[in-house]
Amino acid sequence: MFIKSNKTNNIENTLKVPANPTYISSDMTITGDIKSDGEVQIDGTITGNIFAETLTVGKSANINGEISAQAVYVHGKVIGEIRAKSVSLAKTAHIQGDILHGNLSIDQGAFLEGHCRRIDVEKKQTDGTLKLLVKGVSKDKTINKIERKPLTENN
Numbered sequence: 001m002f003i004k005s006n007k008t009n010n011i012e013n014t015l016k017v018p019a020n021p022t023y024i025s026s027d028m029t030i031t032g033d034i035k036s037d038g039e040v041q042i043d044g045t046i047t048g049n050i051f052a053e054t055l056t057v058g059k060s061a062n063i064n065g066e067i068s069a070q071a072v073y074v075h076g077k078v079i080g081e082i083r084a085k086s087v088s089l090a091k092t093a094h095i096q097g098d099i100l101h102g103n104l105s106i107d108q109g110a111f112l113e114g115h116c117r118r119i120d121v122e123k124k125q126t127d128g129t130l131k132l133l134v135k136g137v138s139k140d141k142t143i144n145k146i147e148r149k150p151l152t153e154n155n
Helices: none
Strands: 022-024 029-031 039-042 045-047 050-057 060-063 067-073 077-078 082-089 094-096 099-106 112-114 117-118 118-122 129-131
Touching: none
Parallel strands: 022 039, 029 045, 039 050, 045 060, 050 067, 060 077, 067 082, 077 094, 082 099, 094 112, 099 117
Antiparallel strands: 118 129
């Protein structure tokens, strides 16, 4: 008559469904920071920093602030630093600021005034710390010494 059921919390068992992309239209102006765990497309004007998983800067967009994301696609104007694993600049892009990137793609005709610097970040699985790799520097580097014998008349 009575059946013992094993009820579990439905919230814990549901998969995380990605949210719909956030779109900021060309008639919108925002002053302040934007944070998103998903995809953001901006065609309006932003004065502030942007943190997102994926960011697309449209042709009519004007951004004055720092951008931090996994992937950034720029078609409009950005004044500020861009930090991303992957950065792509279209031919209509206008960038004034530095780009810190893992992968960088620049189409012919894109405007860039600033420095580009490749950054490699490896995440250790064991202790959760980050290891930064800098070109030309290694703490584990060993130098082999060569024994030199003085020259004699017999050599």
